[in-house]
Amino acid sequence: MTILTVEASNLTRLYGGREAVSDVSFTLSKGEVLGFLGPNGAGKSTTMKMLTGNLAPSNGSVKICGVDMIENPKEAKALIGYLPETPPLYREFTVDEFLAIAARLHGVSAKHIRAAVQRAKERCGLTEMSKRLIENLSKGYQQRVGIAQAIIHNPMVVILDEPTVGLDPIQIRDIRALIKELGGEHSVILSTHILPEVEMICDHVQIIDKGKLVFNGSIDVLKKQRHGNKLLIGLNNPPSHDELLGLAGVESVEALPNGLLRVRYTAGQMPAEMLAQVAVSKGWGLHQINPDQTSLEDVFVQLTYQDVAA
Amino acid sequence: MILKVARKELNSVFASPMGWVILALLQFAFGTYFLNGVNEYFEVMSGAIRPAERTGVTMFIGQSVFGLASFVMLFSVPLLSMRLISEERRSNTLTFLFSAPISLSEIVLGKFIGLVSFLSILVAMIAVMLCTLNVWADIDIGYLFSNVLGLWLLVASFSAMGLYFSSLTAQPVVAAIITFIALFGLLIVDRFLTGDEASVINYLSLMHHFQPFARGLIDTADIAYFLLFIVTFLTLTVRRLDADRLRG
Numbered sequence: 271m272t273i274l275t276v277e278a279s280n281l282t283r284l285y286g287g288r289e290a291v292s293d294v295s296f297t298l299s300k301g302e303v304l305g306f307l308g309p310n311g312a313g314k315s316t317t318m319k320m321l322t323g324n325l326a327p328s329n330g331s332v333k334i335c336g337v338d339m340i341e342n343p344k345e346a347k348a349l350i351g352y353l354p355e356t357p358p359l360y361r362e363f364t365v366d367e368f369l370a371i372a373a374r375l376h377g378v379s380a381k382h383i384r385a386a387v388q389r390a391k392e393r394c395g396l397t398e399m400s401k402r403l404i405e406n407l408s409k410g411y412q413q414r415v416g417i418a419q420a421i422i423h424n425p426m427v428v429i430l431d432e433p434t435v436g437l438d439p440i441q442i443r444d445i446r447a448l449i450k451e452l453g454g455e456h457s458v459i460l461s462t463h464i465l466p467e468v469e470m471i472c473d474h475v476q477i478i479d480k481g482k483l484v485f486n487g488s489i490d491v492l493k494k495q496r497h498g499n500k501l502l503i504g505l506n507n508p509p510s511h512d513e514l515l516g517l518a519g520v521e522s523v524e525a526l527p528n529g530l531l532r533v534r535y536t537a538g539q540m541p542a543e544m545l546a547q548v549a550v551s552k553g554w555g556l557h558q559i560n561p562d563q564t565s566l567e568d569v570f571v572q573l574t575y576q577d578v579a580a
Numbered sequence: 581m582i583l584k585v586a587r588k589e590l591n592s593v594f595a596s597p598m599g600w601v602i603l604a605l606l607q608f609a610f611g612t613y614f615l616n617g618v619n620e621y622f623e624v625m626s627g628a629i630r631p632a633e634r635t636g637v638t639m640f641i642g643q644s645v646f647g648l649a650s651f652v653m654l655f656s657v658p659l660l661s662m663r664l665i666s667e668e669r670r671s672n673t674l675t676f677l678f679s680a681p682i683s684l685s686e687i688v689l690g691k692f693i694g695l696v697s698f699l700s701i702l703v704a705m706i707a708v709m710l711c712t713l714n715v716w717a718d719i720d721i722g723y724l725f726s727n728v729l730g731l732w733l734l735v736a737s738f739s740a741m742g743l744y745f746s747s748l749t750a751q752p753v754v755a756a757i758i759t760f761i762a763l764f765g766l767l768i769v770d771r772f773l774t775g776d777e778a779s780v781i782n783y784l785s786l787m788h789h790f791q792p793f794a795r796g797l798i799d800t801a802d803i804a805y806f807l808l809f810i811v812t813f814l815t816l817t818v819r820r821l822d823a824d825r826l827r828g
Contacts, residue, residue, distance in 0.1 A: 322678075347679060347680065358674075358676035360592065363591070367595070371588050374588075375680040376681065
């Protein structure tokens with residue numbers, strides 16, 4: 271049985287008549303990681319603010335585990351951990367002090383605060399920094415403190431707005447692992463610009479553009495869109511295109527400017543092995559054969575700019 | 581929840597040396613006035629004045645110490661209240677409070693109580709200092725109590741107003757300046773209309789309502805005025821923060 275943790279229906283937000291977010295609806299089940307993609311100013315942060323109750327929607331509703339954000343904001347907010355774009359940190363406190371405050375304000379009972387702080391620090395790799403003033407931490411560590419405060423009360427839904435910004439590659443790997451781990455027991459919504467990141471950690475993807483949801487589906491759908499049944503082959507003595515077209519399963523052949531050939535084949539068949547055998551037997555001088563993947567960037571660009579093209 | 585926010589505010593004042601330095605400096609000023617008051621009392625009252633015109637030691641010293649205290653608070657409360665909300669707005673930490681399961685009124689009340697508890701330490705220290713006179717004189721506890729209550733209400737009103745102006749801007753310094761000007765205006769507004777005792781504007785003056793306390797008179801009308809003043813500005817602050825959520 272799946273438990274719906276987030277239900278957003280017809281979320282709309284107007285800024286002076288202009289729709290920053292219009293009619294966004296989606297649901298998220300327990301244990302899922304949702305990636306939120308979109309160009310700058312598409313309305314990602316605005317949507318997240320509405321989900322966390324920081325901004326009142328002009329229209330539509332948000333339910334967290336069945337609790338309405340507008341009618342019962344306190345109960346709903348208790349179920350959410352939120353890291354905004356700029357991590358909200360009180361710089362005059364040490365990491366321990368700040369996390370204790372965060373735990374207290376999120377309703378962690380007094381006797382569990384110490385354990386909660388310890389656990390959050392371990393999960394975010396902050397144990398060494400306990401007694402340091404937040405002011406003196408590097409950007410990456412501040413980001414980690416931001417994530418730690420979002421997960422300190424073990425919320426059902428964790429909402430992270432660009433969590434990996436400003437981290438070094440090793441930290442990014444750690445944080446990704448952490449997000450994946452969180453995805454096991456909580457629901458996670460994260461926004462990012464980094465597409466491979468989405469591919470690595472998200473189960474679901476949403477692409478938002480100019481306030482509208484242009485894609486909403488599982489990551490597999492997006493991945494399938496990448497594999498366009500195409501092969502890239504490099505031949506030293508290429509035969510005529512007709513000869514290649516004569517092979518079983520090959521639908522079209524296209525010469526690329528870099529000397530490679532792009533071969534489109536019928537879905538379901540994989541003529542790579544056969545192509546290689548033919549190439550060897552006929553002495554075409556095969557030196558390269560690859561599945562031709564449209565990069566995720568291309569898919570993304572296709573989806574977000576399809577209005578412009580149309 | 582209110583107390584948790586208040587505790588956070590108090591922690592934040594004492595997290596830096598700021599809080600301690602303010603306490604020490606102000607206590608030093610009050611202490612100096614207190615000592616001067618004691619010295620002067622002996623000089624003035626040493627026989628040159630007819631017995632009928634003599635005033636008690638509590639009133640003589642109390643007047644100078646509480647007079648100074650209300651004046652000093654006029655400067656120090658805006659400086660302490662300025663960062664309550666504007667600083668959070670500027671460093672984006674307001675989101676942290678908004679995302680926590682706390683209502684806006686709890687945030688505002690918590691911040692108000694946090695600041696007032698800090699200022700109460702100052703008021704309490706003045707009270708204790710004056711009580712030490714009791715070791716060798718028989719002090720007028722009633723007069724002292726009325727003054728302490730008056731000062732405390734005055735300080736709480738200052739804080740409520742400071743909190744409101746702090747919620748209007750993202751610049752702490754701007755908040756401090758506006759608060760100071762507004763408070764100063766409200767304090768001296770009755771000076772301009774001394775002739776017309778019943779004027780409405782006169783009635784709005786904070787000083788007008790503080791004076792009876794300073795004379796040792798506890799009037800429920802004055803207490804009600806201060807409480808209304810506090811409630812009004814706290815409500816305005818809640819509304820201002822709610823507008824943040826609605827308008828974004």
